[in-house]
Amino acid sequence: MVPGSFRSTRGDARRSTSLALLLAGTALLFPAPLSAQTAPTPTTTYGTVAGTGTAPTATATATSATTPAITDPQTTGAVSSDDLTPASNEDYLRQNQREPTIDGLRLRSYNPEYDRAPGVRIGTFTLRPEVSETINHEWRKDGDTKTNRGYLETGIRGTLTSDWSRHQLTVTGEGVLQNNISGEGEEEPRADVDAELRLDLWDETVARLRAGYSFEREDADDPNAISNAKDQSAVNTYRLGAAIERDFGLIRGSVGIDFDRRTYGDVELENGTNLSVKYRNRNTGTLTARVGYELSPALIPFIEGSVGKSLYDLREDPLGFERSYQTYAGRGGIELDLGEKLYGELGIGYETYNFEDGRLGDISGLSVDGRLNWSPQRGTDVLFAISTDLNPSTTPGDAGSIDYNLTNIITHQMRSDLVARLTNNLTLRNYPSDARSSDETTWRTGAGLTYDINRYLALTGDVSYERTTRDRGDTTDITRIGVGLTLRR
Template sequence: MPKPTDSAARRHNAWRNAAAVLVACTCLYEPAIAFAQSTATTPVLQRRTDSRVATALRQNQAETEAVAGTDDAATTDQDGVTTQTVTPPVFNAGDAITDEPDEASSPYEQQLNPYEPTIDGGDVDPSAATNLTPGIRLGTMVLRPTISQTLNTEKQNSSGNSDRRNYMTTGIRGTLNSDWSRHSLTVTGDGAWERNFGGDKSGEEPRASIDADLQLDLAKDTTVNITGGYNFSREDTDDPNALNDASVQSGVHEFSGGVAVARDLGRIRGLAAIELQRNVYSAAKAVDGSSIDLSARDRTGGDVRLRAGYELSPALIPFLEVSSGLTRYDQKFDDTGYQRSSRTYGAKIGTELDLGEKMRGELALGYLRKSYDDQRLDAINGLSVDGDLSWSPQRGTDVSLGLRTTIEDFAGGSQGGWVSHRLTAGLTHQLRNNLVARLTGQITRRNFPSGDTRDVTEYFTAAGLTWSLNRYLDVTGDISYQTTPVYDTGTWRIGAGIAFKR
């Protein structure tokens, strides 16, 4: 018959062996739990253990961190109970190790209504990443260029006569964005060169433009925008200042620059801006091949704008704006003997609208007046409607609307100028992930103060498709029509081509 002391010793040994087995199983089970978790949700596991095995757990925890590189931690409360937090690795066993994403692959054109991540962390619609290119990193800047080549045909109808030309257009455009932590710089460029088939240069309309915007965040509520730009275009044959006896119209060089300071004082929004512009006209080419000097139209202008707004809500900010401008021609008298230097005054009242990702923009009504140095030229004045609006009714669909009123000068004669009202509209819709449709329209109304000159309304509409074979290559197709009923003119243009992006 065994002794009682022997039975107690055996029972004590049995409990000690069971505790050792429990500790060993716990150490083996610990890594299995960590590697069994899904990387999509990255859960955190907590386990409460008795203080007698806390030392073994902490030792096992240190070994696991040294091998797997986890950030697990264990803490002991006042009751001697240990709570261990186990964070699983960010990848599953057997997953391929990928490089960090390149910052240059981020989109450079902000969508008005972008795709948002799903609540459970799943993937968004793949169309959100359509047409994104990595770009070319230049230090702290990212350049994203596009080169296009299109074949086009154009047919012009004027008073029963028609003229057709076939031509090739080479375009280049690009965006240069800064990658700074505080300030920002954006430079955009666009240019197109046309070449007719057959050697005839009539009708060719090259164009080029570049604009830069440097935004400086001087303080929490103060920003400064410094802008500069250059634009070249051929004067349109339907322009009131176009020459009737010219085979090639004048080329217009426009240089611009400005500084704008915006300041927020509580609910009050203040803005002060100065803008400068220089216009230079190259010589036109007559039908007989001679050169027509148009340097008398060269001029320099400047404008000062002051705006004050009040924030009724973050979505609605009414404002009042006043402006004054001065235009000086290089030559005191034009070719017809008139002094066309002038002063411009304006005032308008409107509101800024910001409804987040759905709609934003502004709309204003006002009054414009331009008076000339020559007393023989009557002052031009009229009501103005200005604004721009961007609306995204659903993801993948964007609608834009623009209104602008300006006073333009005649190149010569006994009239000072006219009032121009312009309405532009655009619609883009994503038919598929890689197929985008475009529709644009424009109406220009020119009101002449003299009854001897009829008012003119010009209409323009265009439609196009862009098929993205991949994010580096697009196939495009466009068709447009422009007409001026008063002059009985109409122009059709059809083109198709490809665009290479980087």
């Protein structure tokens, strides 16, 4: 062999070895940029991995080759490690996917407050006022006598609600003023204000403080009304109440006391003189206790008892009758709460008024009280209500009457801006202790529409019919129709 050629071969070998070592070192020092710039391709190496005795697979080689990507792949063209997984990153973050609708339509969000006026913010309270103005016409028929009148009715109503983290104060008010513009008829103004303060006390204990005021003019059809009056008496009612409620596990109990003060203004007679009826003024206090047992959160039977006393300002009326009386009542019933679809309560019992004057017979009878709210579908609400009232009388020798009131109100949202309503009411008035007084049956029905021009302004229309039938044969028919605007804030 030629010596020169031997040296040349050894030099080439050393240069090849040095070049291989340099490339290997470069790959070891900079693995990330190399793998980030070029997506690795699965390869298979024939042979065995040291220490395992098994041949490596393409999947294993690809997995081991993935490395963190460069910070900004959009500018560098780098491939993120998340892009190499079989599913997107969102699938890993949301394991429990939302169930689709049955018909495959997109879900639409529903906000019941969307079309409601926002109200006025006053500190920690929200005031929602409404002002309405309607023009109405009324036709009235008493036996063979017919009258009619046209009148404007102005209404003001509103709610004031607190926004506290604990406790709550709610104030509701409504006032109506009528002004005749044609024909003849008695104007019927009225007002009502109620406030309730709920105090969230300790350990499932709630206290409620109530106050209220009502004003109305006595109806000419009322049995206690003066027959030859131009304007009937103005009736003022003042209310105070307090109650405390507590849950004892499955047992719920409450006790409350209520005080009412009722006063009557002078009656203006047709000859221009005034007649005082202050002998009808009285104070009434009632104590009520109630105990219920929770069979389930939706079903709670209860028993309730009450006792009360009514004292007139004058011990005797102008005819010498002592009208003060005691009241006793007891009933049992059930509370129902199936959520927004169906909730309410119904109670049945017995109630009696015992007068201090022995010449006046007691007023006693079956007492039925309840209220049931039913929503067969969204936008439709149905109310069924029944109540029993015992009304003392000021007619000579007459103790009073038992009144049963049945009410049904249906409200249906025909469109998002159009609401229809249908109202029916039946009143049965019975005089159990006086055969001279005639029992009465009054039926009222009405229908109306409210069209929301926007969330602040609405157009309203109403029509109603009322018929009163008495056992002695005479009847009274009243028909009303009206249209107006309601401004909200």
